[in-house]
Amino acid sequence: MVCLMKAVFKEKPAPGAVLKEVDAPKPGPNDVLIKIDAASICGTDMHIWNWDEWAQNRIKPPMIFGHEAAGKIVELGSNAAAAGKLALGDFISVETHVYDGTCEQCKRGNAHICENMKIFGVDMNGIFAEYAVVPQQNAWVNDAALPPAIASIQEPFGNAVHTVFEGGAPSGDSALVLGCGPIGLFAVGILKAIGASPVFAVEPTPLRARIASQMGADRVFDPRTDDYVKEILTATNGKGVGAVLEMSGNGGALQNGFKALRPGGKMNILGVFPKDVSLDVSNGIVFKYARVHGINGRRIWDTWEKTRELLSERKVDVRPVLTHEFALSDFEKGFAAIKAGEAAKVILKP
Ligand SMILES: [Zn+2]
Ligand SMILES: [Zn+2]
DSSP: OOOEEEEEEEOSSSSSOEEEEEEOOOOOTTEEEEEEEEEEOOHHHHHHHHTOHHHHHHOOSSEEOOOEEEEEEEEEOHHHHHHOSOOTTOEEEEOOEEOOSOSHHHHTTOGGGOTTOEEBTTTBOOSSBSEEEEEGGGEEEOOTTSOHHHHHTHHHHHHHHHHHHTTSOOTTSOEEEEOOSHHHHHHHHHHHHTTOOSEEEEOOSHHHHHHHHHTTOSEEEOTTTOOHHHHHHHHTTTSOEEEEEEOSOOHHHHHHHHHHEEEEEEEEEOOOOSSOOOOOHIIIIITTTOEEEEOOSOOTTHHHHHHHHHHGGGSSOOTTTEEEEEEGGGHHHHHHHHHTTOOSEEEEEO
16 A cells, blocks of 8 residues: 655746655556656656746646656555456556547547547646656557666657657658657668668767767758758759658758758658648648658557567667666656757656
8 A cells, every 4th residue: 555655846836947846646546556667867857847928838836747767556446347458567658649539539549649638747637746646548668678777768769769760660761750859760760670771860969869870860950051952962962852751840950841842742841840840731741742640649559569669679779868867766867867958868767
């Protein structure tokens, strides 16, 4: 029986968070309780930490935030136990799109864009704590041998998998990743693992650009100084790349991405744009016969199956992206390191 636990609380509608000792949560009938082994800090958590406009409109303090986690099941709700799919001791990670399973999108196999979707750690308590309650339907059972830090990053890694594979895997083809935050960095590693070549990346931050090279990017361009559309066209005999993965949310990058895309190629967009972007639709998309996909979340559980495969035997070695690890009680150091641009992915261990 779990009683008290340490948790990172968003206590007030203001920047920052506090570490508190609170009652451990109890799982409802359809939930499991997990003991957290590792948690990682996401861009979404930075929004909540900074208390920006998005957070002010979405987050309802007091709450425990954080959503990227790996941990072991220590208690099962009655229905979760009766269902028999999960067991005490199972080492799980969390699919963060909490779906209702009954709406039209869920019935169409698009549970990741459920009409009544709640986001774990955003619309309900999350995982920056010693224990967390997880809806049983959102628990993904990991291979027991997967290191906890790596198990905790599968949610953003799955975003990268979804973006790389949607519309066909660019194995043996050229690809361009726009924006190398952790998801872009994972995408570079996945592209290399499936044999895409050459893999180009665009990233202005020196640390992230360096990690993009470590993850296998053949060339990394600095958008502030490099005419990367011209360089990519030159490197591809004037044709452009077969796949562009937009992960920056930068309007200029999206415009350039369509210019660097080969006719018949695919443009998969995961980045979220703060304002409208104007595009040359005729030349950039229509005459080019470009296939454009918006990407949201992960296909449940298809993306996770691919993720399992890619992380097994270190087909994709994500360790260069996991730059920092802190104790949960030192969470402030982790947020500060990301804010200062000194860290890519930060792992917190309770
Ligand atoms: Zn995340
Ligand atoms: Zn639904």
